[in-house]
Amino acid sequence: MSGKPPWNLEQLFKAPRLYPVSEDQHTGVHACFYEGVSYxxxxxxxxxxxxxPRPVSPNEEVPAVILVHGGAGTAFSSWVKxxxxxxxxxIAMDLEGHVPFGDEEHTERMEWPSHSWSGPExxxxxxxxxxxxxxxxMYHAAAAVILAHSLLRSFPGVNKQSIGITGISWGGIITSLVAGLDTRLSFAMPVYGCGYLHEPGSYYxxxxxxxxxxxAERVRLLWDPSTYLSESRLPMLWLNGSNDTHFPLTIFNKSFEQHLECHPNNNHSRLSLHPGLGHSYKEAWACEEVFAFADSIVKAKPALIEICEEKHEDGWFVVRYDSCLPVLEANLYWCVDDRNWRTARWESIPASLDTTNCKALIRLPQHGSSFFMNLRNxxxxxxxxxxxxxxRTAEDKITE
Incomplete structure (x- = not known):
């Protein structure tokens, strides 16, 4: 990161003033307002x-997560539940000045009621x-997310050392950015959204x-996550589809690699690419990897498979891995025509899986193809x- 971030982090790291609205006695979900930065x-x-959640014992502290919505989204109480x-x-906040009462059945684009204390849309x-x-x-959105973290930390019963963040689409962009700003976080999980938005190949x-x-350069330095990712010391899960309509694999892969290359000893971060995954809240929420990754970091539960080595040599692709759970399959996904990542046709071929030596290998079907391997436990x-x-990594050959 070059230069000083525009936010006053010292102020944002203080718990904001809370304005309670209501509580659902059945679920324990509270509706509230909290103070943001001035507009x-x-x-x-x-x-x-x-x-x-209701504690098992009076002195129990629970981990926590910040939930950041994407475009056409809002604060979803169902996500909190x-x-x-x-x-x-x-905590799930609305980043565009809306009050989404009665959101239970609506995760697609709709007009949410607004309130008079909002910042910019x-x-x-x-x-x-x-x-x-x-x-x-973007200044207000990132500030609102960091303040939500500060608010969570002020609640009795929350373990301050076990708070993470996840965001979907635009929320994934903000999550990637905040991962390099908020040093108090324990993990970050961007879904779809990433950095390098300035590069060609998407509507961004x-x-x-x-x-x-x-x-364009000023905006990139201010708001693109690639400006801040190098500062992140967090375990991160990067989850996307193979043909996402908004965030092509070129920039998603590049964001993941930037995070890893700056911290090569970080063996907790994971990449999870789902062939055919659509771009929606419901499909993102259905990915169990998000919950499993969080559990592995703050609850010491089984981790996702770790890729220890990936080697491409003499037409073979060899992957060495480590896993505390049995690995059942390995599949190579490859495509010849990667000029448009949204419509790239990925072919799947089973790889040879050697569970004794924790290794998967396959001969690549032909030269000139982009590829990745998925391991499933x-x-x-x-x-x-x-x-x-x-x-070479896929982003070395960005074709439009």
């Missing part, structure tokens, strides 16, 4: 749902870049291309290798 000189408040059911305190892809930095949406890149070069959890092409 155009006036105070703001952020709506959120939060909850703490899911994590509470799994033993976590949770998101304007396309950083389309508000001509506004003062402190009035831009098109937005950067429409800016004057000097402005008895729980069905997927760990992926990096996306590669010959002896």
């Amino acid at each position: 155009k000189g006036r105070a703001t408040r952020i709506f959120a749902y939060c909850g703490i 899911e994590w509470m059911a799994r033993g976590y305190a949770a 998101k304007q396309g892809v950083f389309a508000d870049y001509e506004q003062p930095v402190e009035d831009q949406w 890149g098109l937005s950067f291309a429409s800016m004057r070069e000097v402005e 008895e729980k069905g959890w997927i760990t992926s290798t990096r996306v590669m092409r010959n002896e």
Whole structure:
């Protein structure tokens, strides 16, 4: 990271003022507002749902998770309840000034009621870049997420040393960014969203291309997660589909690699690529890897498969792994035409699995193909290798 971040982290690391609204007596989920950063000189408040599971014993402390929605989303109480059911305190905030009462059946685009204490709404892809930095949406969104963490830490019964974050789509972008800012976090799990948004190959890149070069560079340095990822010391799970419509594997793979290359001894981070995974809240929530990864970090439960070595040589791809659970299958996914990652046709071929020596290997079907290998354990959890092409990573050959 070059230069100083625009946020006052010392202030954001303090618990914000809380304004309770209501509590669901049946589920224990609270609706509330908490104080945000000022917008155009006036105070703001952020709506959120939060909850703490009932403790097993009076002195028990539970882990916690911050839940960051994406575009057309909001604070989903159902998301909070899911994590509470799994033993976590949770908070889900709305980042665009909405109050989503009665959200249980709605995860797709709809008009949410707004409130009068809000900060800015998101304007396309950083389309508000001509506004003062402190009035831009990304400044407020990241601040709201960090303040939500500070609020969670202030709740009795929450283990301050076991708080993580996950976000979907735009929430994944914010999660990737905050992972390099908030040193108090224990883990981060971006789903779909990532860094390198300025690179061609997605509609994010098109937005950067429409800016004057000097402005595009300023926006990149301010808001792209690649500016901050090098600072992250966290275990991170990176989860995406093979043909995501918003975040192509080029930039997703590159974000994962940046995180690993800056901290080569971090053996807790994982990449999980799901062939055919759609881009939606419901499909993201159905991925058990997210819950399993969190449990492995803060509850000492079984971890996802660790990729120890991935070697491409003489037409063979050899992967060495470590796993506390039995590994049941290994599959190579490869495609010849990667000019458009959204429509790339991935073929699947079973690899030879040597569970005695914790090794999977396969002869690559042909030269000139991009490929990755998925390993699946008895729980069905997927760990992926990096996306590669010959002896280079996929992003070394970005074609539009």
